Amino acid sequence: MAKGVKPRVKVPKTASAGEMVTLKTLISHKMESGQRKDSDGNKIPRSIINRFVCAFNGKTVVDVEMLPAISTNPYFQFDAVIPEAGEFHFTWYDDDGSVYETKKKVEMA
Amino acid sequence: MEVTRRDTMAIGGAAVISTLIPSISVASTNELIMGITGGADAAASGIDLTAPEIAENGNTVPISVDAPGAVAVTILAAGNPLPGVATFNFGDGAGSQSATTRIRLAGTQDVIAVAKMADGSFAAVSKTVKVTIGGCGG
Numbered sequence: 001m002a003k004g005v006k007p008r009v010k011v012p013k014t015a016s017a018g019e020m021v022t023l024k025t026l027i028s029h030k031m032e033s034g035q036r037k038d039s040d041g042n043k044i045p046r047s048i049i050n051r052f053v054c055a056f057n058g059k060t061v062v063d064v065e066m067l068p069a070i071s072t073n074p075y076f077q078f079d080a081v082i083p084e085a086g087e088f089h090f091t092w093y094d095d096d097g098s099v100y101e102t103k104k105k106v107e108m109a
Numbered sequence: 110m111e112v113t114r115r116d117t118m119a120i121g122g123a124a125v126i127s128t129l130i131p132s133i134s135v136a137s138t139n140e141l142i143m144g145i146t147g148g149a150d151a152a153a154s155g156i157d158l159t160a161p162e163i164a165e166n167g168n169t170v171p172i173s174v175d176a177p178g179a180v181a182v183t184i185l186a187a188g189n190p191l192p193g194v195a196t197f198n199f200g201d202g203a204g205s206q207s208a209t210t211r212i213r214l215a216g217t218q219d220v221i222a223v224a225k226m227a228d229g230s231f232a233a234v235s236k237t238v239k240v241t242i243g244g245c246g247g
Binding site: 077 | 168169170173186189190191193194195196197198199200201202203204205207208209210211212213214244
């Protein structure tokens, strides 16, 4: 597992039924592209987060496949519809097999 | 005036270069789009790509796409060592088919977004981004 990986998400605490909300996510990760070389000229192996999924009560909002051209500390902003009270489930999948997860509850206003 | 062999070469060479350069870049952009669509033509409307005209740092270039009615949007960077950037698959819970992220660009190049619509058709848009410092190491 890459060191110091910390997911951060911004989700409203409350929403009215059927409301569209904007979500922002950021995860600290160096996203080594596999293109860089170290001081001895050896290629640094690729080590990125290759997939990000956001779901609300089990319903997929967005599923992103990522390639090395995504910047360090991958940031995403997207919209979701909230039909009822529930929980957002954010999941990031690392090249090395680790999975980073975070959850956020949303209540009805 | 007599046309020498050297003149002929110069004229011919210039003509070849001027015709070759634009066709190379256009073809590669089209080829990338075709690679996603599987050879189908992509409409020019129905997708919006927002990217800065000039990016000072190629390591983090903010881009956003908006494609109403799309099920998936693929982002490509034609001038990167690996042209693929990301694919957004929108699910049932999505409020809109739009997303914002930050990408790496190796140098000045075209950023391409291809949307796959719910009815199976495609839409594509490309935008040129000037990059002052490239972002792929090396």
